[in-house]
Amino acid sequence: MITYHLSSDQPVGVFDSGLGGLSTLKKLTALLPNEKFIFYGDHENAPYGSKSADEVRRLSLACAEKLMFRRVKAIVIACNTATSASAKVLRAYYPFLPIIGAEPAVKPAVTAFPGGEIIVMATEMTLAEEKFRSLCDKYKDMADIVPLPCPGLMEFIERGETDGEELRAYLEGRLKPVITGRTKAIVLGCTHYPFAKRIISEVAGEGITLFDGNLGIAKELSRRLTESGLAANSSEKGYITFIGSGMSEDIEKTTEKLMELEI
Ligand code: DGL
Numbered sequence: 001m002i003t004y005h006l007s008s009d010q011p012v013g014v015f016d017s018g019l020g021g022l023s024t025l026k027k028l029t030a031l032l033p034n035e036k037f038i039f040y041g042d043h044e045n046a047p048y049g050s051k052s053a054d055e056v057r058r059l060s061l062a063c064a065e066k067l068m069f070r071r072v073k074a075i076v077i078a079c080n081t082a083t084s085a086s087a088k089v090l091r092a093y094y095p096f097l098p099i100i101g102a103e104p105a106v107k108p109a110v111t112a113f114p115g116g117e118i119i120v121m122a123t124e125m126t127l128a129e130e131k132f133r134s135l136c137d138k139y140k141d142m143a144d145i146v147p148l149p150c151p152g153l154m155e156f157i158e159r160g161e162t163d164g165e166e167l168r169a170y171l172e173g174r175l176k177p178v179i180t181g182r183t184k185a186i187v188l189g190c191t192h193y194p195f196a197k198r199i200i201s202e203v204a205g206e207g208i209t210l211f212d213g214n215l216g217i218a219k220e221l222s223r224r225l226t227e228s229g230l231a232a233n234s235s236e237k238g239y240i241t242f243i244g245s246g247m248s249e250d251i252e253k254t255t256e257k258l259m260e261l262e263i
Contacts, residue, residue, distance in 0.1 A: 004096065006073045008230050011036035011241070012221065013067030014076040015060075018046040018158050019251070020192030021078030022258045024102065027214040028076065029240065032222055034232040037240045038070055041255075044246030047154050049123025049190070053085040056125065060086035061093065066243070073230045074098040076221055078191050080122055080213075084129035098224040104189030105213040106135050110143045112209065116184030117144040121175070121200075123190055124149040132189075148178055154192040160254040162195045162261060171196075171203040179204055188212040194263050 012032075014025050018041050025039055040063050042048075048056045060082045067075055075090070075097060077083045083101035091099050104126070109118045126132055127147040136145050153174075156167050175186075186204055188194050194212045201210055225231040232238065242255055 004068070006096070006228075006230060008073070008233050010071050010073035011038045012074045012076060013038050013040065013064075013070065013072030014078050015040040015042065015063040015067060015082070016079040016191055017042050017048040017082065018154065018192070019254060019258055020154060020157060020190060020195070022255065023191050023194040023212070023263060024076065024078035024214045024217055025240065026259065026263065027218040028221060029238070031218040032225075032232070032238070034234060034236065034238050036232070036238045038067060038072060039240060039242050040066055041242070041244035041251070043244050043251055046158065047123070048079065048081040049125050049154065050151060051125065053125065053129060056082055056085035057089055060090065064090055064094070068094070074100070074221065074225060076217060077101045078217070080104060080126045080189050080191065084126050084131045098221075098228055098230070100217055100221050100224060102191060102213055102217055103131060103135065104187045105211040105216065106139055106145065106187055108216075109185040109187050109209075109211045110139045110145075113184035114142050117146060117180060117182040118185045118187060119146045119148050119175075119178055119183060120187040120189050121148045121150050121153070121193055123154070124151055126189055144182070146178060148175065150174060150190070150193075153196070154190060157192040157195045157258070158254070160257050162258075163199055167196060167199055168203065171200060175200065175203055179208070183208055185209045185211055195258060195261065197263055
């Protein structure tokens with residue numbers, strides 16, 4: 001039998017289909033500066049959002065395996081799409097490991113704007129999966145939840161385009177038409193989208209609040225590490241190791257750019 005030892009000095013593994021999970025990672029490192037992190041981007045197989053749930057499940061298991069091989073003490077699925085397809089399976093595979101997933105921040109948006117109209121921008125898969133449908137069922141009496149699939153949006157961020165005319169034109173075409181006088185909030189239900197926060201907010205117009213789930217994920221990781229006695233107990237500053245499939249110089253440059261961007 002193979003035994004897998006967990007201890008506080010091991011790193012936390014974080015994965016995404018690409019670079020979107022960096023928006024989550026930034027919150028994790030801000031809240032838990034003494035932790036070590038390994039970030040795995042599955043660039044070769046991105047995007048996940050237009051694939052089948054079975055395929056994303058298979059890919060997510062492979063990402064988790066890569067992280068387990070590096071002896072992580074917890075896994076953060078920094079991807080709403082991968083969480084929808086694979087969180088259950090990953091938890092069944094590694095029942096001894098804290099596994100934290102991502103889900104669109106519908107609850108905080110609905111709580112802040114009861115009775116309002118709330119747009120949820122996410123991948124096609126996230127919006128089609130059971131996890132999102134049950135979230136909507138839970139809050140449907142509190143607000144009007146409008147799902148907005150955004151195919152092609154993550155690719156802008158993957159290219160490091162967090163601004164610019166092309167991105168603006170994309171948002172004018174896709175987001176603008178669904179904004180009404182009753183729109184109170186937009187939930188960024190994909191970890192790539194917080195990098196485009198500024199321009200999304202500009203296109204949406206004044207008086208519309210943006211929500212994302214990253215701080216919630218960071219708090220949940222902190223809670224789970226403390227509860228299981230796995231929180232780093234060194235006062236030394238942690239560090240991040242970036243790995244992934246299909247790594248290239250361009251990806252490294254974009255990683256640097258996105259890690260420096262204030263969001
Ligand atoms: N970053 C991912 C998410 O949070 C998805 C992007 C993709 O691979 O389509 O849903």
